[in-house]
Amino acid sequence: MSAKLGTLEELPQDYRDALSEAGAAPLWPMMRNVLPHDAPRPATRPGHWEYSRLRPLLLKAGELTPVEKAERRVLVLSDPGRGAGAMQATASIYIGLQLLLPGETAPAHKHTPSAVRIVVEGKGGYTVVDGEKLPMEEGDLVLTPGGEWHDHGHDGDEPVIWLDALDLPLFVYLEGSYAVESELQAQRNRPDASQVEYRASGLAPARRPAIQPRRYPMMRYPWKRTEEALREMARYGNGELAELDYVNPETGEDVLPTMGFTAMMLRKGQKASPPRRSTSGVFHVVKGTGTTTIDGQAVDWKAKDTFSAPVFAAVDHHATQESFLVHIHDRPLQDRLRYYEERPR
Ligand code: GTQ
Numbered sequence: 001m002s003a004k005l006g007t008l009e010e011l012p013q014d015y016r017d018a019l020s021e022a023g024a025a026p027l028w029p030m031m032r033n034v035l036p037h038d039a040p041r042p043a044t045r046p047g048h049w050e051y052s053r054l055r056p057l058l059l060k061a062g063e064l065t066p067v068e069k070a071e072r073r074v075l076v077l078s079d080p081g082r083g084a085g086a087m088q089a090t091a092s093i094y095i096g097l098q099l100l101l102p103g104e105t106a107p108a109h110k111h112t113p114s115a116v117r118i119v120v121e122g123k124g125g126y127t128v129v130d131g132e133k134l135p136m137e138e139g140d141l142v143l144t145p146g147g148e149w150h151d152h153g154h155d156g157d158e159p160v161i162w163l164d165a166l167d168l169p170l171f172v173y174l175e176g177s178y179a180v181e182s183e184l185q186a187q188r189n190r191p192d193a194s195q196v197e198y199r200a201s202g203l204a205p206a207r208r209p210a211i212q213p214r215r216y217p218m219m220r221y222p223w224k225r226t227e228e229a230l231r232e233m234a235r236y237g238n239g240e241l242a243e244l245d246y247v248n249p250e251t252g253e254d255v256l257p258t259m260g261f262t263a264m265m266l267r268k269g270q271k272a273s274p275p276r277r278s279t280s281g282v283f284h285v286v287k288g289t290g291t292t293t294i295d296g297q298a299v300d301w302k303a304k305d306t307f308s309a310p311v312f313a314a315v316d317h318h319a320t321q322e323s324f325l326v327h328i329h330d331r332p333l334q335d336r337l338r339y340y341e342e343r344p345r
């Protein structure tokens with residue numbers, strides 16, 4: 001049932017000119033660009049960003065550009081499909097690698113997009129969100145939700161590097177992206193909520209009518225616990241991929257409105273071929289080595305690398321060592337827009 005649609009060239013030139021003059025355009029020659037048959041035609045191409053290649057370039061940025069001149073000293077991972085300079089890894093996901101040197105601070109600001117940090121290396125880094133000091137240890141996942149003040153600091157004595165994931169491309173597309181700057185925040189003198197109120201999964205502060213839980217009650221997800229939980233899942237599972245979603249400990253919902261985070265464990269030699277998904281995704285390797293084939297393109301990854309998969313990609317993982325990955329995706333957004341979809345392989 002797909003009739004061949006008329007082209008622009010079939011229309012008389014004076015008619016086309018009159019349309020342009022009037023600020024209008026015919027839909028039918030463009031119809032399949034905006035509504036392709038059966039599945040989207042993503043501009044995004046699979047990307048692979050090797051840490052061993054980016055790390056020296058990021059450290060060089062530390063020499064070339066003082067943090068005061070950068071506000072945030074970040075190298076952005078550009079989608080190969082959009083080319084050099086692209087400020088996004090997929091249509092909805094921005095990924096950056098951020099460097100903070102000992103003693104440096106990155107000033108407080110808040111912005112409409114939400115951000116998440118996954119710590120790649122270094123000790124002593126921290127992020128302050130709304131006055132709460134969130135220590136950043138390797139593999140930790142730290143939220144800075146849209147609209148929340150945040151600044152970064154560093155008490156240690158070696159470079160600290162983390163991965164930033166933001167829903168920035170959406171906000172840019174919506175013409176809704178902006179930031180407000182301020183002084184460094186005063187820090188509350190207590191451990192973050194992951195070490196106090198939400199120390200144990202399944203336990204939350206006693207509910208009282210007068211006390212409304214915070215919208216983002218826990219903003220740091222210590223890697224140590226994630227890894228322990230994944231190991232037990234893998235040990236007692238039925239051989240399926242062990243996966244855990246990061247959720248809000250009060251509501252069980254996704255941690256942020258648009259971006260979702262899923263920690264994965266693959267045992268040595270394990271293969272996994274998830275269904276094709278309508279989400280785009282970025283995979284960050286916390287530990288391990290393996291190969292993932294994305295729409296026929298093989299990515300040989302190792303610890304601290306990052307790679308991406310476009311929407312509806314055929315993704316086949318094969319871990320050559322025991323491996324832990326964090327899958328960054330936009331399922332929460334697609335659930336909210338009610339179009340998330342999986343197609344069997
Ligand atoms: O650390 O607040 O990679 O505002 C891009 C924008 C990091 C941050 C990024 C930001 C930040």
